[in-house]
Amino acid sequence: MSAELLDRALVEEAAKKSGLLWVRSDGGRDHALWHAWVGDAVVVVGDGxxxxxxxxxxGVNAVVTLRSKDKWGRLVAFRAAVELLTPFTAPWQAAVDELKTKRLNSLDHEGVTDRWAAESRVLRLVPQGLSVENPDAMPDSDHAAVPVPTAATTREPVPEGLPRLLLRRKKKR
Incomplete structure (x- = not known):
């Protein structure tokens, strides 16, 4: 078997088994997305x-990273061409039918097709060439990213009376 066929088989198998992938578009940040594998490409639905x-x-180029289902570590990354699927065409319908089975906790499972057609985008991420990372060629870097700047906080001063409330013992009668 050729290296290209083995590489394509690894990408397909990893995409079919994992419910989560990371996508980085030209110069952007990695985004975790749930997805499905349809035909020869990954499909995702989003926005709206x-x-x-x-x-x-x-038209944007992207790098898609897939994880190993059993170890959850990075398994393979490949370059992908992004295609927008037009609602209610045959490729869009095939993608939506598969994505509906992967969509967890949908409030309107019966109306999700119409809602996605009206409000969301269904994208097809088609692998291009050989993978850029695979088990035989992993980078030395840890892929750590600086957190996104935000005004949100989780640390506030402890209210003055809280320690007494938490440490208060029941009085004996």
Whole structure:
């Protein structure tokens, strides 16, 4: 078997088994997305009340990273061409049919097709060439990213009376 066929088989198998992938569009940040494998490409749905797709758009080049199902570590990464699927065409319908089975906790399972057609984008991420990372060629870097700047905080001063409330013992009668 050729290296290209083995590489394509690894990408397909990893995409079919993992429910989560990371996508980085040209110069952007990695975004975790749930997805499905349809035909020869990964499909994702987003925006309009679904997962945010970040900078993904038709014609943009992206790098898709898939994890190992059993170890959850990075398994393979490949370059992908992004295609926007037109609602109610045959490729769009095939993608939506598969994505509906992967969509967890949908409030309107019966109406999700119409909602995705009206409000969301369904994108197809088609692998291009050999993978850029695979078990035989992993980078030395840890892929750590600086957290996104935000005004949100989780640390506030402890209210003055809280320690007494937490440490208060029941009085004996």
């Amino acid at each position: 009340g679904e997962q945010p797709l970040g900078g993904l758009a038709e």
